[in-house]
Amino acid sequence: NYALSAQSLRGTDHKPNDVLLIPDGGNLASVIYRLKTSDERSYRRLLEHLRRVDPRIDLINFNVPSEDNVFMFFEDKAGNRLPAMNASSGTLRFLALTYILMGQPVGDLCPLLIIEEPENGIYVGFLKDLLDIAEAARQPSQLVFTSHSPYFIDLFDDRLDSVFFVKGGERHSTLSQPEPDEVRKRLESFPLGEQHFREMLA
Structure with a gap:
């Protein structure tokens, strides 16, 4: 049951081989880091979706100073870095939702996915993109959105x-x-x- 928190999405907690995003999104940097280092193809698909929200993003890179922390950065083509903790909540929420919908392995791990109010913090013009991602991913899990x-x-x-x-x-x-x-x-x-x-x- 996902109720993503703008503050938690900026978290830096890291666990090796983190696969499932936790309900508030607090390990977003950790799961994206695992995706990039273990499944380059899925990472690139996720990055393509993220560019719909911010076309300036060329790469997602990381600094891992210890086993317990990972810092995520968005880079443009000129190499300018924007730390995730300074990124807009809409960008982070879209990244998290995209990962939930198409990036994280689920199946038996999550037979039911519930996402509360996916529209929060996201420009309304990108909501159809999220629904398209969900339909294209063909998740084996049952997917439920709650929204007003x-x-x-x-x-x-x-x-x-x-x-x-x-x-x-x-x-x-x-x-x-x-x-x-x-x-x-x-x-x-x-x-x-x-x-x-x-x-x-x-």
Whole structure:
């Protein structure tokens, strides 16, 4: 269950052969370092996706002063370095989400991936890129996004079979699926995100 923290994403904790990103993203530098040193092809694919957010990024490099710490840097083609701790939270969140969706080996390790509010800190124009990455990766895990953002919910206009609505109660929450045909009819007047805002999906 991922609830990424902007502060944690700037962490420097390192464990050899770190594979799974922890829920708050605190070992982001460590898992990207492992990816770069052990799977160059996957690292390059991840870097290509990251350039959608910031085309200036040419490389991701690292300084490993000890077994317990790793410092991540973004470099441009001129060799200028931007430490991860000074990078925008949007860039770090996009990197972390991309790693979760296509970079980290999961399978039996994570049969279910839940990502809370993927839109936080990310420019709305890049949300479709994240969804495209998720669909292209064909993860063996079941993937669940939770969101209140109409911009992110709008991306599911043509994926209505994947939309569920959670309604809180005094003792428990209920999970229901809006009737796809009814929702589809309303799409002519109201995008899916607006239907959620107007509480038409309950």
